[in-house]
Amino acid sequence: MSVLIFIDINEEGTVKKTSLEALTYGSKLAQQLSVPAEGVVLAPVTEDLAALGKYGVTTIHQVQQEALKHFDAQAYSSAIAQVAEKTGATVLVFSNNTDGKALAPRLSARLKAGLVSGAVALPEAGAGFTVKKSVFSGKAFANIKINTPVKIITLNPNAFPVEPGEGAANVVPAEVSVSAPKVKVVSVNRQTADVPLAEAERVVSGGRGMKGPENWGILEDLAAALNAALACSRPVADAHWRPHNEHVGQTGGAIAPNLYVAVGISGAIQHLAGVNRSKVIVVINKDPEAPFFKAADYGIVGDLFEVVPKLTEAIKQFKS
Amino acid sequence: MKILVCISKTPDTTAKIAFTDNNTKFDTAGVQWIINPNDEYYALVRAIELKEADASAVIHLVNVGGAESDAIIRKALALGGDEAIRVNAENLDSFGIASQIAHVAKENGYDLIFLGKETIDYNGSSVGGMVAELLDLPYISLATKFELNGTTATVTREIEGGEEICEVQLPVVVSCNKGMAEQRIPNMRGIMAARTKPLKVVEPVAADALTEIETFALPPAKAGVKLVEPDNVQELVRLLHEEAKVI
Numbered sequence: 001m002s003v004l005i006f007i008d009i010n011e012e013g014t015v016k017k018t019s020l021e022a023l024t025y026g027s028k029l030a031q032q033l034s035v036p037a038e039g040v041v042l043a044p045v046t047e048d049l050a051a052l053g054k055y056g057v058t059t060i061h062q063v064q065q066e067a068l069k070h071f072d073a074q075a076y077s078s079a080i081a082q083v084a085e086k087t088g089a090t091v092l093v094f095s096n097n098t099d100g101k102a103l104a105p106r107l108s109a110r111l112k113a114g115l116v117s118g119a120v121a122l123p124e125a126g127a128g129f130t131v132k133k134s135v136f137s138g139k140a141f142a143n144i145k146i147n148t149p150v151k152i153i154t155l156n157p158n159a160f161p162v163e164p165g166e167g168a169a170n171v172v173p174a175e176v177s178v179s180a181p182k183v184k185v186v187s188v189n190r191q192t193a194d195v196p197l198a199e200a201e202r203v204v205s206g207g208r209g210m211k212g213p214e215n216w217g218i219l220e221d222l223a224a225a226l227n228a229a230l231a232c233s234r235p236v237a238d239a240h241w242r243p244h245n246e247h248v249g250q251t252g253g254a255i256a257p258n259l260y261v262a263v264g265i266s267g268a269i270q271h272l273a274g275v276n277r278s279k280v281i282v283v284i285n286k287d288p289e290a291p292f293f294k295a296a297d298y299g300i301v302g303d304l305f306e307v308v309p310k311l312t313e314a315i316k317q318f319k320s
Numbered sequence: 321m322k323i324l325v326c327i328s329k330t331p332d333t334t335a336k337i338a339f340t341d342n343n344t345k346f347d348t349a350g351v352q353w354i355i356n357p358n359d360e361y362y363a364l365v366r367a368i369e370l371k372e373a374d375a376s377a378v379i380h381l382v383n384v385g386g387a388e389s390d391a392i393i394r395k396a397l398a399l400g401g402d403e404a405i406r407v408n409a410e411n412l413d414s415f416g417i418a419s420q421i422a423h424v425a426k427e428n429g430y431d432l433i434f435l436g437k438e439t440i441d442y443n444g445s446s447v448g449g450m451v452a453e454l455l456d457l458p459y460i461s462l463a464t465k466f467e468l469n470g471t472t473a474t475v476t477r478e479i480e481g482g483e484e485i486c487e488v489q490l491p492v493v494v495s496c497n498k499g500m501a502e503q504r505i506p507n508m509r510g511i512m513a514a515r516t517k518p519l520k521v522v523e524p525v526a527a528d529a530l531t532e533i534e535t536f537a538l539p540p541a542k543a544g545v546k547l548v549e550p551d552n553v554q555e556l557v558r559l560l561h562e563e564a565k566v567i
Contacts, residue, residue, distance in 0.1 A: 016480070077453070098462055108446065114531040115444075141538075311553045
């Protein structure tokens with residue numbers, strides 16, 4: 001028996017931050033269940049995998065095959081299933097990121113293992129195995145019991161802190177048999193070299209109040225000062241002021257950063273549904289009746305074109 | 321080409337979220353039901369666009385739910401679906417729903433299976449991957465573009481901080497994301513035509529429940545916004561550092 005954690009790798013071969021969260025979460029869960037925490041990695045890695053032992057994993061199963069060079073949900077889930085079966089894993093942990101969302105459901109169907117996606121806390125393993133997750137677009141939580149011997153959890157980004165400790169993992173090669181991927185990756189386009197939006201701990205977001213794409217410079221400056229990712233509301237993406245991948249909200253991306261700064265966004269319910277899991281919300285808007293102020297922790301009622309540059313300067317001064 | 325679009329019934333975005341029976345059931349009193357926006361705006365509309373480019377294409381809709389789903393199914397038919405299948409089952413978990421969809425898909429044979437990236441109620445993002453696995457088909461999640469050339473699909477999918485362009489041979493299961501298509505409004509002709517389009521009700525096949533919802537809870541109420549004067553942004557920085565501890 002073990003908890004097996006999927007270690008997700010960036011294109012450049014480094015471990016994704018969301019995987020460090022999953023490793024910490026899976027290791028705490030393994031402690032709770034008194035079983036070892038183990039990792040599985042499929043893509044080429046440029047980092048020292050043994051060093052991931054500081055997040056609590058004792059063994060990392062490394063699969064190195066040409067067929068797994070690029071992400072393919074079918075081939076990847078087949079490889080993970082084989083490692084899970086060989087190691088007798090009873091809980092599989094993924095990040096609820098783009099790859100985890102594709103892999104965990106396939107494995108759930110393949111292993112007939114109950115899946116809770118988007119967990120926000122460690123399971124209650126005492127009586128049964130119940131996992132808390134966010135539902136109704138962040139407007140409620142559900143406690144979901146997994147009824148199967150093998151269980152799968154995907155962890156929401158930023159829902160669990162990364163806690164490095166001491167130790168080194170034993171990295172062992174794992175042999176699996178996988179068919180050639182049916183999905184051929186033609187190209188990968190990174191639209192930002194900065195922190196990906198879904199993983200970002202701080203996000204600066206702009207709405208229609210920005211008046212046009214030419215004004216985004218002041219938000220970029222604020223984001224740079226805060227080391228934050230950039231986002232936008234739906235009308236902004238629909239007007240092609242910003243790319244679709246920056247749209248946060250119910251039909252865009254859902255995010256849960258520690259700090260969300262909403263600039264010139266009124267706070268329609270559809271927008272709130274994508275950002276209401278943010279720990280701290282700051283709203284800057286000249287309309288004191290903007291509904292977003294009701295969901296905010298801190299607010300400034302004022303002209304964003306005056307407030308934002310001053311705030312950027314104040315943050316720079318604070319940091320220096 | 322046969323396309324299957326999976327549609328789910330979800331509470332309207334503005335619906336009040338409350339629970340009954342000791343917080344074990346969603347309170348449906350006064351709730352208006354809609355087609356899950358990700359299924360409608362992106363999956364269904366992109367399927368309609370593909371049909372507009374290929375007159376021989378046929379769009380089937382599948383919904384797993386009770387008779388109260390019929391209204392949203394008729395709306396999807398009004399938008400451009402050709403016929404619908406409702407699997408008469410309620411309160412299934414994701415695996416139960418995926419099992420029903422996979423059974424319908426096996427019975428009828430489709431080149432393409434589209435669904436939204438997630439439902440806005442349970443936010444699982446699970447059914448598409450499960451259907452693909454049950455059918456042993458490739459799965460592309462979070463697709464933002466889908467182009468077809470014969471039996472080869474070129475699909476752009478969202479990844480962290482960017483996008484990936486993939487090629488895959490049909491049949492394939494695709495979960496659809498913003499960017500695939502733009503929302504459409506049904507017209508009167510579509511609404512009239514939808515009344516006579518076939519809506520077949522079938523009984524569910526046996527499927528295990530792998531999970532069950534024990535209880536719901538609402539998040540704690542917010543303390544209220546703390547306003548800072550616009551000419552005193554240093555105070556906001558102080559609060560974010562000392563009080564909120566986020567910078």
